[in-house]
Amino acid sequence: MKFAVITFPGSNCDHDIYYAVGTVMGADVDFVSHHETSLAGYDVVLLPGGFSYGDYLRCGAIARFSNIMPAVIEFAKAGKPVFGTCNGFQILLEAGLLPGALKPNAQLKFVCDTIPLNVCQTETMFTNAYEKDTCIQLPIAHGEGNYYCDEETLAQLKENKQIIFTYAGENPNGSLENIAGITNEAGNVLGMMPHPERAMEELLGSTDGVKFFQSIINHLRKVTV
Numbered sequence: 516m517k518f519a520v521i522t523f524p525g526s527n528c529d530h531d532i533y534y535a536v537g538t539v540m541g542a543d544v545d546f547v548s549h550h551e552t553s554l555a556g557y558d559v560v561l562l563p564g565g566f567s568y569g570d571y572l573r574c575g576a577i578a579r580f581s582n583i584m585p586a587v588i589e590f591a592k593a594g595k596p597v598f599g600t601c602n603g604f605q606i607l608l609e610a611g612l613l614p615g616a617l618k619p620n621a622q623l624k625f626v627c628d629t630i631p632l633n634v635c636q637t638e639t640m641f642t643n644a645y646e647k648d649t650c651i652q653l654p655i656a657h658g659e660g661n662y663y664c665d666e667e668t669l670a671q672l673k674e675n676k677q678i679i680f681t682y683a684g685e686n687p688n689g690s691l692e693n694i695a696g697i698t699n700e701a702g703n704v705l706g707m708m709p710h711p712e713r714a715m716e717e718l719l720g721s722t723d724g725v726k727f728f729q730s731i732i733n734h735l736r737k738v739t740v
């Protein structure tokens with residue numbers, strides 16, 4: 516079982532997610548540069564948070580054209596797990612792997628906080644280790660996290676149970692219906708603004724991210740048995 520952490524110029528949560536998966540969860544993990552064109556040998560792809568290409572144009576809009584992205588798209592189309600946090604979520608939306616868009620935060624300010632989140636679905640490859648109806652605490656740190664989609668897309672997200680995380684307290688960025696994280700229709704691509712990789716140790720304030728990565732590992736064990 517091997518994880519790939521894709522690194523873009525300006526990624527700044529790549530080491531956090533590498534540490535979360537490699538050191539805390541004890542899984543095999545590599546950094547894979549945006550220059551690469553193949554993901555052969557990997558079972559999970561992680562797109563980290565950060566400020567890829569300085570957030571120019573729109574967050575994620577340039578990274579989406581990186582050399583590695585055709586391989587990420589092919590990996591996703593094959594039904595394998597792809598996870599993007601924060602800037603990773605922005606890149607997945609720009610690449611068309613998830614529906615909708617992220618606009619600048621409603622208050623036009625960068626938000627940096629730890630906030631409560633509802634885990635809305637637990638029968639997914641990313642959340643199966645959480646109890647049903649759980650509320651967890653995860654950090655956020657972003658300027659463009661205001662999720663938006665049209666009414667038809669919103670109806671589909673609800674119908675297909677693609678809304679996985681919602682903000683449980685005050686909406687920190689103006690997101691439609693408090694949406695914090697969604698999957699694609701097939702359920703193997705998940706993007707979210709909060710950072711589970713920064714909630715892995717009591718010393719840092721929360722361990723609520725551990726079950727997120729445990730869920731992916733549970734899923735892989737099940738499908739590879």
Ligand SMILES: NC(=O)CC[C@H](N)C(=O)O
Pocket residue numbers: 528563564565566567570574600601602603656657658659660
């Ligand atoms: N932590 C991050 O990934 C930041 C995301 C993005 N650059 C923003 O400010 O919205």
